[in-house]
Amino acid sequence: MTESTRSADTTSTDDIRSASPLRHVQSVDFEGPISLSLGGELSRVSCAFETWGRLNQDASNAVLVCHAISGDSHAARHDESDDPGWWEKLIGPGKAIDTDRLFVVCPNVLGGCRGTTGPSDIDPASDPPRPYGADFPRITIADMVDVQHMLAGHLGIKRWHAVVGGSLGGHQAMTWVTRYPKSAQTCVIIASSPRLTSQALGFDVIARNAIQTDPYFAGGQYYDQNHRPDTGLAIARMLGHITYLSSEAMEDKFDPDRHDPRQIASSFEQRFSVGSYLAHQGEKFTTRFDANSYVTLSMAMDLFDLGATRLQLMETFNDSDCDFLLVSFSSDWLFTPRQSRDIVAALTALNKRVTYAEITSTAGHDSFLVDRDIEQYAGIVEARLGKIETRQSDLSPVEELILSLIPSGASVLDLGCGDGNLLAALRGRGHDDLVGVEVAQANILKAAGRGLNVIDYDLNTGLPAFIDAQFDFVVLSATLQAVSNVAELFDEMLRVGKRVIVSFPNFAYRKLREDYVVRGRSPRAPGEFNYRWYDTPNRRFPSIADVLDLCREKQIEVQQEVYFDSETSAEISPEDDPNLNADTAILVISQPGSPTNP
16 A cells, blocks of 8 residues: 555545535524523524435434534435535435435534624624624533534434434434434434543643634624634644544655655744645635634534443433434544443443444544544444344354354353354344444444444443443353453353353364364364464363363353353263363353353
8 A cells, every 4th residue: 555545545525625605405494492501592593404315204214413523414415416524424215325326414503604604793682783703602412412403303302213423423312312302213323422531621722722812812702893813723723633633644644755745835833844735724724714703613522421430421321212323433542442442341231232433444533534443343333233244154053052052032141252253143033132243343333333332441440330240141162362351351251140151162172182183283174163273363281171170270160161162063071071072162150159051
């Protein structure tokens, strides 16, 4: 891959936005007074929005798309002659948010400057008439959502099929399902957080200071002046762009021609290529955005706070009645994966239906707007919106045996669930409360694409997201040998599950012994053993006897034992020396004194 290709791959759709008129925008006026969360009111609100697709007869196919701080209602083009939208790769006919079957609505937020009431609009109470300017009341994300709620009523939508948003849009999506708990069937939260970090707050404070100390800010009443606070707004935007990119993305963009900056007409420093880029982005932003709106929206984002602890987040989401999909990006240091995991932990403890994927990306926070990364997460968004992969589960003999050990209707947590084969089979058998845990991104995306609830999670950290006795069964299939903290994981599984099914390869199997003794080679055989010594994912090499010893040491009750020889597809009796003759073991274990049936 060339330097120029890498740079193009991390280009955000934010870079293509302009001040061009929105040709397909619609607007509706709501008469007030409209009360605001922090006090004060607006006597009237106009809400600008765009729609794609057709609303079906029972209004059950409506999807609300919420934009980020510098976005607007133009999320996707309406026809070939239209300008591309900021989520063009995700929204449209046949795409993840499929406008052939869904009715998509994207409103401009309250406080914005692209059609919905904001600081640049005329204050009805002013005499003579003038824009609100800095007199525009302080608003919150909740106020934005309240206006969108009025829009939903205007459109005849009582319950959204899904509410979808990235960054500030994710804040709106979460506010929808916490403020109006039954308002959506699905909540999709991408590159977002329950609150901003202090570091992120600091960047926003600097940005607002740059705007408000600009000599042309004029206390926010600059609309009738010859100059506007463009320098302050441009600096705020430059600062924002730095927070949207990862260190690696900046190196890819700017290191190849570090000392050969693009020449643009700007008073800002352009000594380096990164300088000319930031100057260009800052200058361009002033042509399409209002400084007061930036101050208003960034403050609303900074005030957003769903809770700092798991208990607080559980209280916040307790009444939400919807499915959840969360997506974060590995290189996003503005809204970090850890913050998404905090939300997931709270939702998991509440036994909400949740899927979470951390996408590997180098583009930073901008990843959710980068085509290359949209391609990675589009499939799981599509699945959450109802278009799931329906391929049949092709179960291995061991998976068939595990399936036979789980009674009808039992709730199951599958640790190391792979692409969701076992979970899909359980769902096909009528099980409803199913959760998978997986760490390999490809498997997570495949399992989520099948409409399964799967969480991106490293088992070596334990299972702190899950509460005691949350599941009837915990399954650990063909994963034990890859875990570093085996004893601790056993404790955690027995805490979370009433019963635990553990399957693992037996490294004392006779053919593997022959490899060592006769051939003098590291053991290798079909199935779980088919690795060379230097590329195996296995950290542990347990035998059946070893695992049974561990159970005795920890006073774990072994309720059932199944041993299997995959070469002959035969079960091996416990009396027929399975430690020698079986290559796979399946144990059903529980805490001492647990009932046979959970």
